[in-house]
Amino acid sequence: MTYQDPLERVVKEVVLPAAESVDRSATFPREAVNALAGAGLLALTVPSGYGGGGAGLPAATDVVQQLSTACGSTAMVVMMHYSAVAALVAADREDVLREIATGRHLSTLAFSETGSRSHFWAPLGTATGDGTEIRLNSRKSWVTSASHADSYIWSSRPLAAPGPMTLWLVRTGTPGLSIGPEFDGLGLRGNDSRPVTGTDVEVPRTALLGVDGAGLDLALSAVLPWFLLLNAAASIGLMRAVTGETAEHLTRTRLRHLDRSLAQLPDSRAQLARMRIETDRTAALLDRTLAALQKGHDDAQLLVLEVKAAADGSAAEVADLAMTACGGAAFRRELGIERRFRDSRAARVMAPTTPALLDFVGRALCGLPLLDGADG
Numbered sequence: 001m002t003y004q005d006p007l008e009r010v011v012k013e014v015v016l017p018a019a020e021s022v023d024r025s026a027t028f029p030r031e032a033v034n035a036l037a038g039a040g041l042l043a044l045t046v047p048s049g050y051g052g053g054g055a056g057l058p059a060a061t062d063v064v065q066q067l068s069t070a071c072g073s074t075a076m077v078v079m080m081h082y083s084a085v086a087a088l089v090a091a092d093r094e095d096v097l098r099e100i101a102t103g104r105h106l107s108t109l110a111f112s113e114t115g116s117r118s119h120f121w122a123p124l125g126t127a128t129g130d131g132t133e134i135r136l137n138s139r140k141s142w143v144t145s146a147s148h149a150d151s152y153i154w155s156s157r158p159l160a161a162p163g164p165m166t167l168w169l170v171r172t173g174t175p176g177l178s179i180g181p182e183f184d185g186l187g188l189r190g191n192d193s194r195p196v197t198g199t200d201v202e203v204p205r206t207a208l209l210g211v212d213g214a215g216l217d218l219a220l221s222a223v224l225p226w227f228l229l230l231n232a233a234a235s236i237g238l239m240r241a242v243t244g245e246t247a248e249h250l251t252r253t254r255l256r257h258l259d260r261s262l263a264q265l266p267d268s269r270a271q272l273a274r275m276r277i278e279t280d281r282t283a284a285l286l287d288r289t290l291a292a293l294q295k296g297h298d299d300a301q302l303l304v305l306e307v308k309a310a311a312d313g314s315a316a317e318v319a320d321l322a323m324t325a326c327g328g329a330a331f332r333r334e335l336g337i338e339r340r341f342r343d344s345r346a347a348r349v350m351a352p353t354t355p356a357l358l359d360f361v362g363r364a365l366c367g368l369p370l371l372d373g374a375d376g
């Protein structure tokens, strides 16, 4: 499947024109998601044997990066969907994957909880029952696409087995699910990330993804690489966009009394250069990580942990430089740069947060396990 042409068309005709109003009104980008579904892009990473595009991380990171150049909220929705698909592929859920392949199913991750907060590896929500019906009780603190998704990849403590976590497929609309108030965040304002509470949510035992008690292994081995690389790709898309927008503003804006453009100020050019260097540096790290994963290099897992932490910091720095280079003009909405600035703040607080990833990288370098008993 070639995804580039349909992607370019949807970005140009639907995602980009809606981006400003999605942000301003904090509205879920429904039209964009429908257009992406219609173009086969929600099915891109579903195995071809199940009717999907059969694409892997290189194509998915490219899609998220391009969406992010236009609209951070849309990129975020697709990023969480692809991460959820990775869990379904690892658990070989042909039934749902075939639905996703038709483009009629949007999924997302429901990991973070009000109790263990960003420590998604330690859910406090429970799964109980000993027959065919299981009851889930949890207070999820943030679920992207909460009121628009068709399913959640839902974490809980194990049903009966030892271990920190079990994963479930929970269909939205299941009685007992209650979706919290509309998202009113600093950035990514259209991503519909709301709390979701599950009270005695009855799911069949077949909702179990993988093996009871082995949900953390599934999350770390199958979902985390997708989430981290896609997150980095979203940051790179944001950096590319804001660097281009800054160059445009500097070039066309004039200091009339001096008969010069802002681009003729050496400090402004240096800020722009730093933005571009930071963007290219992060993109090179993402490319290196993708290549290491593909070739099975020894440092692949370490790079996977590094890349989101690197991209989070770079995106915040680049957006900050854009605000400085463009001055008061960037402080107003019409340039779109303050939207990039606000959006750039999200990646650092998305779990694993930047401090958690720095700890993971340090642990890996010291030969320590990523998590120890105290963390769980």
Ligand SMILES: Cc1cc2nc3c(=O)[nH]c(=O)nc-3n(C[C@H](O)[C@H](O)[C@H](O)COP(=O)(O)OP(=O)(O)OC[C@H]3O[C@@H](n4cnc5c(N)ncnc54)[C@H](O)[C@@H]3O)c2cc1C
Residues within 6 Å of the ligand: 080, 108, 109, 110, 111, 112, 113, 116, 117, 118, 119, 120, 141, 142, 143, 144, 145, 185, 187, 188, 191, 193, 346, 349, 350, 351, 352, 353, 354, 355, 356, 359
């Ligand atoms: C736009 C957006 C969309 C999201 N979508 C989803 C989603 O779809 N699904 C989902 O499951 N979650 C989602 N989240 C939640 C996200 O993954 C985090 O769980 C959440 O942002 C954590 O916020 P908190 O206030 O609970 O952080 P806290 O856990 O309270 O952390 C507060 C601060 O303490 C730091 N900290 C915490 N523990 C440590 C430690 N051990 N060492 C050092 N520093 C530490 C953190 O890095 C952070 O800076 C989303 C978040 C955002 C912003």
